[in-house]
Amino acid sequence: MPRRALGRIRRQLTQYQRTTFLLASGLSTAGSFAGLTAKGWLLMEGSGNPFLLAANFALLTLPTLLVSGPAGVLTDRLGSERVLIRAQWALLAAAVLGAIAIPISSGGQQDALLLLSTLGVGVASTYELTARNKYVALLVDEPEQLGPYLASFSVIFNVGKLVGPPIGGLLLAATGPTLALSLDAATYLLPILTLLWLMTPYRERERRSASGSGASLATAWRDCGPALRHVLVFCGLACLVGFFHPGLAPLMALNLLGPSPLALGLFTSVIACGSISAGVVLQRNAQLWSRRPGLLLGGSTVITALGQLGLSLQAPQQWGLAMAFLIGGGTASLLAGTNLIIQVHAPQVIRGRMAGLGQIAFLGGGGISGLMAAGLTAWLPGGLWSCFALLGSFGAALGVVELLRQGRTRLA
CATH class of the missing domain: 1.20.1250.20 (MFS general substrate transporter like domains)
Known part of the structure; x- marks a missing residue:
């Protein structure tokens, strides 16, 4: 097959990959906000303590400030794809913990497990976001495509932020807390499957840092x-x-x-x-x-x-x-x-x-x-x-x- 035709096929494939990865990330984001909404409702209903709501949000956001540096260092040393896949598995595990907390616990123990689940999501999402920012450069054919593709994730994040909370409320009312949080956890499977089976990034482009002070x-x-x-x-x-x-x-x-x-x-x-x-x-x-x-x-x-x-x-x-x-x-x-x-x-x-x-x-x-x-x-x-x-x-x-x-x- 002529080299020009192979190049055209490769460009079409990477365009398909970029779109698929973007949509999978968007659905996962919507699921994250839906799960956060469901957990907040459960914490408020169970204890009536507004402090638990504040703690739930703080455990999601504060790890980002503390872990962003180590996440960036690890991404540059191990490679963005490896860190991204591990972070997605960690997000899935943290979300599953929130889902199983409902049938296996109650009262204060259940609240603690829900907060632990949120903490896990906060830490894992920091690694996921850091690695994803570097990984997307391996999915574009030309450097000029990187800027628009990066900006697309901002759009998809805010769409997920807009639709996720009402979806979480509807699922909670229609299916109950266990199934609602289970569906939230299932959304993390989409990026995992996409990364493992559909992505063929330009891995040869990635530059990793050596260990040590550098x-x-x-x-x-x-x-x-x-x-x-x-x-x-x-x-x-x-x-x-x-x-x-x-x-x-x-x-x-x-x-x-x-x-x-x-x-x-x-x-x-x-x-x-x-x-x-x-x-x-x-x-x-x-x-x-x-x-x-x-x-x-x-x-x-x-x-x-x-x-x-x-x-x-x-x-x-x-x-x-x-x-x-x-x-x-x-x-x-x-x-x-x-x-x-x-x-x-x-x-x-x-x-x-x-x-x-x-x-x-x-x-x-x-x-x-x-x-x-x-x-x-x-x-x-x-x-x-x-x-x-x-x-x-x-x-x-x-x-x-x-x-x-x-x-x-x-x-x-």
Whole structure:
């Protein structure tokens, strides 16, 4: 068969693989949020203790901050495919633990097993995300395809975040907790089967780090160059002043929409729709935006800040929901844009560690931001509205300075 025909067949195969892997990841993401919703309901119904809800979410997110560095180092040393497959098996095991906790335990013991399951999902998902960021570069035929494909995962993540919770609630009501959590666990089989039987990545492209000090997180920070270091630092600062809505979402929904049980669902859905819209725009223009870090990240920070300043006006609900849409779009483009830039422009050998550094910037800045916003809400005379005004002002200033200083910067 002519070489040109073989190349065309190979390109068609990799396109099929990319689509299949993306869909499998999306279904797994939706299953994760469905399972988290079901566990939260079970914890709240069993004990009536809101602290368990907070602990359930904290056990999902905090491991990312602690484990991202080691996950990046391991990915660069062992190879992204090996770490990704092991992480998927670990996700399946953690989800199965949540499912079997219902029939084999009750009361406090059941709560402990559910929380342990969430902790396992949090740790394993950190390794999964870090390895996946490096692995997707092995699925594209040309370097120009990497940016749009990476940005597609941001879209699919936010779609899963939007549809997962209502699916979890419906499954819980229709099938009961055991079957609902079992179906959640089953979704992790899809990426495993895809990776084991359908994927034929360009394994020869991957560059692994040697053991020793050269494989450390500090080495990746030094070797990535000043432009990418600036991207990581700016992302952390922007998250510090603008990424507090995940932690304060219930309070924001209460003040904006009232105490209705549907208020939080509507508020988070609007933010998710903003995130999806921003992800689609970024995916379609990934090649352009990945070369303009100052313009992308500075603009994203200004958009988020405008949403916060708009909420501080205490205008009608429709205006508030529009501002929530802006916050969702701004924060999504900041996080996805940072990941896009550091993956596309970092050397292949350090991309696992760069993914870990990116997650530390997201969650380090965002975690402190939530605590800071909560403290400002309690301390300032105007409460939440004054917090919006103060942090929105800082965010607007930070974004404008970035646009003025780095807006014309172009990466090769």
